[in-house]
Amino acid sequence: MPGELIDGKKIADEVRAELTSRIASLAARGVVPGLAAIIVGEDPGSKLYVKMKGKASEEMGLAHWTVELPETVSEARLLGEVARLNSDPKVHGILVQQPLPPQIRVDRAVAAVDPRKDVDCFHPTNVGLVLIGRPRFAPATPAGVVELLLRSGHDPGGKDVVIAGRSNIVGKPLAALLMQKAKGANATVTVVHSGTRDLSAHTRRAEILVAAMGSPRFIKADMVRDGVVVIDVGINRIADSTAKGGYRTVGDVDFDAVRAKAKAISPVPGGVGPMTIAMLLTNTVRAAELLGEA
Numbered sequence: 001m002p003g004e005l006i007d008g009k010k011i012a013d014e015v016r017a018e019l020t021s022r023i024a025s026l027a028a029r030g031v032v033p034g035l036a037a038i039i040v041g042e043d044p045g046s047k048l049y050v051k052m053k054g055k056a057s058e059e060m061g062l063a064h065w066t067v068e069l070p071e072t073v074s075e076a077r078l079l080g081e082v083a084r085l086n087s088d089p090k091v092h093g094i095l096v097q098q099p100l101p102p103q104i105r106v107d108r109a110v111a112a113v114d115p116r117k118d119v120d121c122f123h124p125t126n127v128g129l130v131l132i133g134r135p136r137f138a139p140a141t142p143a144g145v146v147e148l149l150l151r152s153g154h155d156p157g158g159k160d161v162v163i164a165g166r167s168n169i170v171g172k173p174l175a176a177l178l179m180q181k182a183k184g185a186n187a188t189v190t191v192v193h194s195g196t197r198d199l200s201a202h203t204r205r206a207e208i209l210v211a212a213m214g215s216p217r218f219i220k221a222d223m224v225r226d227g228v229v230v231i232d233v234g235i236n237r238i239a240d241s242t243a244k245g246g247y248r249t250v251g252d253v254d255f256d257a258v259r260a261k262a263k264a265i266s267p268v269p270g271g272v273g274p275m276t277i278a279m280l281l282t283n284t285v286r287a288a289e290l291l292g293e294a
């Protein structure tokens with residue numbers, strides 16, 4: 001029997017439905033949560049993500065704006081736009097879509113966002129709050145992974161969780177969330193990465209395996225144990241002449257073969273992607289609530 005499918009679209013819809021009463025309470029006080037995205041250049045993936053975030057905001061009755069800057073934009077100009085959004089009271093959440101071109105220092109861009117509006121949870125202050133277990137915002141993709149696990153009945157408490165990938169966006173903050181002494185966390189976390197010797201020896205131990213490497217179908221069936229729960233964060237475009245547009249999207253997991261051994265697995269697309277957006281909307285609503293209290 002192939003493993004059960006962890007339906008990210010369905011679970012994201014649940015998370016989004018739970019936001020409606022909070023959005024209504026804000027509306028009763030005359031507040032419409034607003035999300036502003038800055039996008040630099042023409043990267044098709046980034047454009048698609050920003051478009052999806054805007055569409056989701058609209059569906060939920062949130063305000064949203066997209067600031068489009070040219071690939072050649074200076075760091076000073078970008079920081080100027082961030083400062084403008086920081087001081088705009090209609091804007092509760094700001095995200096600077098990555099990747100950024102080489103003339104922009106990512107750490108400068110990330111640190112320029114007002115931490116109270118940092119709905120991506122990339123600002124060093126907010127990253128620190130996550131690490132000490134007192135998050136202001138939950139980092140969107142990692143929090144989406146945790147929600148997928150909990151709401152599909154796979155509480156990570158006490159489990160051996162292996163995360164493949166140590167980026168500041170996914171691997172590291174996910175490790176920080178899962179290792180907390182808290183309900184829905186409390187896992188024994190191993191992070192494997194490009195410097196790991198014998199990666200399979202670790203992944204085969206995992207009761208829960210999270211793949212966040214950006215390497216198409218890297219995790220094969222012989223790298224997992226029977227009954228594993230797999231969350232696939234990867235989003236990779238691979239050439240496919242039979243697909244519309246000449247490419248299709250796959251995860252970091254060799255889906256069919258791994259599913260055959262797994263207890264449960266999240267697909268790509270339709271797994272972590274919709275959850276990331278749902279958590280971003282949650283953070284924007286939270287930002288509006290917190291700014292209203294300040």
Ligand code: NAD
Binds near residue numbers: 169196213272
């Ligand atoms: P990244 O490139 O910043 O980090 C990848 C990490 O994987 C690195 O730490 C690297 O050490 C590790 N890695 C890569 N290849 C490896 C190998 N062969 N062996 C061991 N370790 C290896 O990427 P990221 O930003 O963390 O994103 C990872 C993937 O997740 C990408 O496919 C990205 O598109 C996707 N992603 C999806 C969402 C979503 O909402 N679903 C959000 C963010 C990222």
